[in-house]
Amino acid sequence: MFDFVIAGIQAPIFLLVLTGMTVGMVGGFIGVGGGYMVTPALIVFGFPGYMASGIDMTHIAGKSVVATVRHRQLGNIDWVLGLAMVGGTMFGVEQGVRLLNYTKKLGLSGIILLTASVIVMIGLFVYTQLETQKSTKKIGELEKDGRKVGRELSVSKGPRIFQSIPLYPIVRCRTARLVVSMWVIVLVGIITGVLSGFLGVGGGFVRVPALVYIVGASTHIAVGTDLLEIAVSGGYGALRHSMMGNVDMIAVLFMIVGAMFGAQFGSIATSFVRGPAIRYILSYSLILATTGAFLRLFYMLTGSKHEVLSFFAVVFTLGEMFFLCFFIFSLVIFSLRYQKGKPVPAWIPPLVVAK
């Protein structure tokens, strides 16, 4: 047990390192900060609510830098795309926070927040699942015909529509091989920023699908670029939280140590899989987080009477981290087996890379 003087609690270092590691792995793989997983975990460890959010946001900034360094080495970052989006994201986050404060004044923030989370996440889950299933099927068919399929295949028609918008200035993103109006990128940044500011999360789980389905980036580049984005917006969020006194730096440092190991594994694991595999894991993370949020919403709507709902919400949120880590780990193992010509389940080949 470590005595966190600033937070005023005692908590085991092991749990913080483990949380950092699991969220680091998931975040490094699907390009999210993981705030929706870490904040509840910290509250369960005994950190006060305000402190949990602040520690979470600050650790996300550091962890994203760790993962960004590795994604840079993997060539998964489009700097032009990332930097073009930063301004919109920051503006959006600020508007999202103001919207949240407005709903707070109306006395509705908790319920509105959770309802919005549930709607956004279910919508994204359904679309990502449907699109990824179609893409995986198409990869399987193309490979049966003996054609070489690349690392990415998406059947979404969104990018073609948005890339054809002729609003100047037009931006050329060399790494992502995109030519798109700057306004599309800025708008994506603003919308995802508003959602992340309002929902109090890093926004990766909205931004990664938006980069793939609207801007047209490949999933790997969307993940790397989003982590760069999170490092910037997370840094700003961390500054605000720190100035408000919501951060115990020592808890953050323990989590970053764990995140270093997790983020390495998660980032490197992306080199073993195709884009749809990342999108699958992203969609599962969305639905699992939604279930947790839905249970909490139901708990609040029933006047906080049924403690069992709150308990299951926590169990779901924490269980999700381990489930996703297990899933990522399995994909890497199956990918290695597939590369060596060993037998793998039938659903594996379209998801992994045959070197």
Place this chain on the structure above:
Amino acid sequence: MAEKSKARGAIKFLFWLIVAVGLFYYAFHSYYSGQMVSWYYYKAATDGYAVHTASFKDASKEKPAMLEIGSFETVHGLQAVPVKKGDRLPVNTDGIITSEVLKKGKRAKVEDRYLKVMVPQEMKEAKGFKYKDTFKHKGIKTNPWSGAWNVGMVLVIGLSLGLLAEGFTDMLGFKVEKIEHFEGIH
């Protein structure tokens, strides 16, 4: 060629390991020396009494804690220092019992030269989770520069850990190569 790359990786790993260890040492030193804590509990954000909350955490309505009021430079145990908004907090204080709380008189009130604390903690909810709400951290203002320090530290530590890990894999000969994003049908 491979040996050269491994040697370069080892140098990179060692350099960033030293940087990371140095940064962690500096952060922990700031924490244990009390510097980080004094930045955190910096000024009073409201009028009230500065207190050390751990000293009365077991108080109850039946067994209230009686805090001696005075202008102490360091708060030891059951002591309280009257502060106005903007005053620097005395050493060892970690919260303020605000004038509003005292006006209500449900959780704490002033009796002669003593501050009587009856309800040191309440259960509250945030985002559907219950947590203990105490006087700790209440009514205090953090040094704004500590925010910049936190962010600076966390970004530099993140960078050093990332480069350290990169050097480590290079040192082991596990060369991570750039992904071919646009090979084949996409």
